[in-house]
Ligand SMILES: Nc1nc2c(ncn2[C@@H]2O[C@H](COP(=O)(O)OP(=O)(O)OP(=O)(O)O)[C@@H](O)[C@H]2O)c(=O)[nH]1
């Protein structure tokens with residue numbers, strides 16, 4: 001049997017930035033970390049790993065395509081992942097979409113390569129993990145799941161990402177901690193609150209060579 005393999009030209013990237021940012025108190029995409037917005041940081045990491053990038057949000061803030069949710073009323077991250085799948089399904093030659101969260105500026109530079117290498121079948125989903133915890137919004141998804149996900153969003157009460165994953169063929173990929181001048185950084189460190197932003201500024205400094 002021919003082995004299944006994916007490369008960068010098969011994969012679109014979508015930054016998930018459609019949440020309410022309630023704990024931060026203002027739109028996380030526009031929050032500054034060092035000299036750049038979080039959205040810029042994340043686009044800078046994602047761009048080289050995929051064939052094209054877009055942002056799932058209500059409105060544009062950088063010069064990239066914006067993909068709004070199809071479902072009303074902020075149905076959670078799965079609504080953003082659904083919007084990402086639907087968008088990517090309309091792009092030529094794209095079979096998969098990778099999603100990353102706008103509040104996670106230090107995610108691995110080999111995220112997509114390692115998720116893609118882990119896929120054994122075209123129908124499988126690959127999800128990132130670190131320190132024994134999975135990070136299900138960091139996933140590589142077949143775009144053909146869009147219809148199935150749309151039906152699930154319409155019928156599942158809690159719409160938890162983990163519950164959706166339980167119904168599918170999923171492989172998890174563990175990423176190592178990243179050495180810095182201070183200590184080891186979890187590459188999936190994410191910024192939810194103003195205090196997290198202060199911590200992220202320290203990590204940014206510790207990553208400078
Ligand atoms: N499209 C979409 N994305 C969402 C929604 N809720 C959360 N997200 C995204 O899912 C990811 C993880 O969500 P959180 O870290 O809780 O972010 P958030 O919901 O904006 O922040 P809080 O309001 O503080 O919970 C982020 O990338 C969010 O932008 C939603 O209703 N729709």
Ligand SMILES: [Mg+2]
Pocket residue numbers: 019020
């Ligand atoms: Mg939230």
